[in-house]
Amino acid sequence: MRRSVVLAYVLKELKIMFSDKVTVFWLVAWPLIWVFMTAYVFVSPTAQSPVQLELGVVNYDTTPQHNLSFISGDFIRILKEAEFNGTKIFNVRVYSSEEKLREDLRKGRIDAGIVIPANFSLSLVMGSARLSVLIGARDPYSSSISYSVISSFLNEFGRRISLYKVETALGYIGQYSFANAYTPININFTDYVKSFMYGLAVPINVSYENVKPEALATRPNTLGWYTIGAVGMMFLYSGFSYGASALLSEKERGTLRRLRASPIKESELVLAIILSGIAPLVISAVIVIVVGVLTGANIVFNPGNPLHWLVPLLILDGAFLSIGLGILLSLLAKTSQGASALGTALGLMFSFTAGIWFPASMMPSWLQILSKVFSPTWIFDAMRAIMVFNRGLDEVAPTLINVALSTVAVILADIAVYKLRLKKYIEEA
Amino acid sequence: MHKDPPMIVAKGLVKKFGDVVAVNGLSFSVRRGSAYCLVGPNGAGKTTTLKIVVGLLKPDAGWVFIEGFDVHSNRVEALRRVGYVPDYPNLPSYLTPLEFIYYVAALRGFKRGDVEEDIKYYIDLFNMAEDVKKPIRALSRGALQKTAIVASLIVKPRVLVMDEPLTNIEIDTQIIFKNVVKKLMRDGVSFLISSHMLSLIEGVCTDVGVIDRGRMVAEGSMESIMKLAGERASFEEVYMKILGRDIERGT
Numbered sequence: 001m002r003r004s005v006v007l008a009y010v011l012k013e014l015k016i017m018f019s020d021k022v023t024v025f026w027l028v029a030w031p032l033i034w035v036f037m038t039a040y041v042f043v044s045p046t047a048q049s050p051v052q053l054e055l056g057v058v059n060y061d062t063t064p065q066h067n068l069s070f071i072s073g074d075f076i077r078i079l080k081e082a083e084f085n086g087t088k089i090f091n092v093r094v095y096s097s098e099e100k101l102r103e104d105l106r107k108g109r110i111d112a113g114i115v116i117p118a119n120f121s122l123s124l125v126m127g128s129a130r131l132s133v134l135i136g137a138r139d140p141y142s143s144s145i146s147y148s149v150i151s152s153f154l155n156e157f158g159r160r161i162s163l164y165k166v167e168t169a170l171g172y173i174g175q176y177s178f179a180n181a182y183t184p185i186n187i188n189f190t191d192y193v194k195s196f197m198y199g200l201a202v203p204i205n206v207s208y209e210n211v212k213p214e215a216l217a218t219r220p221n222t223l224g225w226y227t228i229g230a231v232g233m234m235f236l237y238s239g240f241s242y243g244a245s246a247l248l249s250e251k252e253r254g255t256l257r258r259l260r261a262s263p264i265k266e267s268e269l270v271l272a273i274i275l276s277g278i279a280p281l282v283i284s285a286v287i288v289i290v291v292g293v294l295t296g297a298n299i300v301f302n303p304g305n306p307l308h309w310l311v312p313l314l315i316l317d318g319a320f321l322s323i324g325l326g327i328l329l330s331l332l333a334k335t336s337q338g339a340s341a342l343g344t345a346l347g348l349m350f351s352f353t354a355g356i357w358f359p360a361s362m363m364p365s366w367l368q369i370l371s372k373v374f375s376p377t378w379i380f381d382a383m384r385a386i387m388v389f390n391r392g393l394d395e396v397a398p399t400l401i402n403v404a405l406s407t408v409a410v411i412l413a414d415i416a417v418y419k420l421r422l423k424k425y426i427e428e429a
Numbered sequence: 430m431h432k433d434p435p436m437i438v439a440k441g442l443v444k445k446f447g448d449v450v451a452v453n454g455l456s457f458s459v460r461r462g463s464a465y466c467l468v469g470p471n472g473a474g475k476t477t478t479l480k481i482v483v484g485l486l487k488p489d490a491g492w493v494f495i496e497g498f499d500v501h502s503n504r505v506e507a508l509r510r511v512g513y514v515p516d517y518p519n520l521p522s523y524l525t526p527l528e529f530i531y532y533v534a535a536l537r538g539f540k541r542g543d544v545e546e547d548i549k550y551y552i553d554l555f556n557m558a559e560d561v562k563k564p565i566r567a568l569s570r571g572a573l574q575k576t577a578i579v580a581s582l583i584v585k586p587r588v589l590v591m592d593e594p595l596t597n598i599e600i601d602t603q604i605i606f607k608n609v610v611k612k613l614m615r616d617g618v619s620f621l622i623s624s625h626m627l628s629l630i631e632g633v634c635t636d637v638g639v640i641d642r643g644r645m646v647a648e649g650s651m652e653s654i655m656k657l658a659g660e661r662a663s664f665e666e667v668y669m670k671i672l673g674r675d676i677e678r679g680t
Binding site: 265 | 528
């Protein structure tokens, strides 16, 4: 094996690849578009800011408002002033009639509407008030968002009204003495009644805490996950396409004939072709990862950690596996164009369904098995485990064993394909 | 003069494409420092024969040895001695001629320094200075052909196999090319050339093989072949006589 011969071919191929704008687009620009979309659109830095709803309100409350401790006007003021993290929750528009409010809802001008009925203030103060909430649907997601926001607001509002009423009732109770009254436990009767009535208002104090999966816990981790995903996606469609079409396109261009008329061994030629595919994938992977880090992705390469030195090997192996699987696809194609199209289509399909770009958990359960048997997914999961989630060798080792076994399997399959098909292409050149 | 073993020996070559017999029992040899020209009508089997000689096609029968190495069982050793100009110069369109020529040299294991002087010499000789840094896709057909010729020359071959090397080449470069061939022949390089170009055949060929329908119909030194149609006959007349064609036809 003469290194200079292989190197000459690889350098020639790199020069050709990076001179072709379409190839550069697919190798570098396309994955970077996904990285930027993830960083600034899908997981944008402002994604955590609260939603503000366009809310219409009609107030039919005709209760005489003197002598009442709470009136519907207070309710509308609270709606207007309600904030979350410094942002107003509702942009309130007051309507004169329910018809007009419904018309704007139907036309998608507002997200939701609240109709305050007659006697609302009196019912609220004296007993139980009725409130009608109309939820619009500006797009497939807005109705559920509007429902969640309004129901959360009204639950909190109802809880505070209950507490206010309990406080008022306890004020009355405090004027009487219940020295000999029975209590089930050994406390003062008045304290017992207070506690009991607070319990009526707020039977359960629930605390909520978001415990997200590690992959989605922070924006940098999410970006790290997707940046590796962008590398994986690019490896799949480019590697499949290149592996399937490389020899066919050399043959169709007539350049394989020149190689065949040169004193180059077949093994040197096949190795040169595979390395020519691996080199741009690796270069592109490094560019995508660097850009991902610059956009805020948590991807750490720690030279002091021996486990991290497996990452370059994983990148090389990922590139090889993609091209190796592409070579298997060459069995199904007759022309380089057909082979390239087949490789690109299957590469994109696998990257979206096999847990490389979208997490496998987003797939239907019957499809999730794909990510468990698709060896490139193991490689990119191992890269994420090491560089994004800083896992140890004990957690990564089983994956690495599977990766090594699948690489050997692909090499053996490629040798079979070489004997079946590629050798014929070379001989026919 | 004839004591050296032949550089190329082809024996009993047969090549079929389906039912079509392209080459039918062809045998010839090319002496050291000579130019053997294969001539014949279109479809005679010239290009197929050259492809067999450089290992691009495997013959159905027969064999080719280049300086003692079988082209098919010892391909790498045999082709190490050969430069090749194919019938159509398919060159990588995104490279420049200069990059392509260095690439061909590197494929043969030459370092840049080994071939730099020769490349400069031939680029200057073939008036390619303006073209060598343009992308190949922007070149004229003649410039492509010159690039293919220079690429075959700079790898210091002992045997040059050329299929219609002067197609689309301007007249002054044709003259230069013929001079180069003669000089290299004096240096011991052997040529196997297929051509329809009379000036090339008459100008450089020392030996001629006339083939028709895959068979050798006449072969010998240029002098002996020229005598086949009389003392003062032109090569055109000799060629037509060998093939049994009427030189007056169409007048």
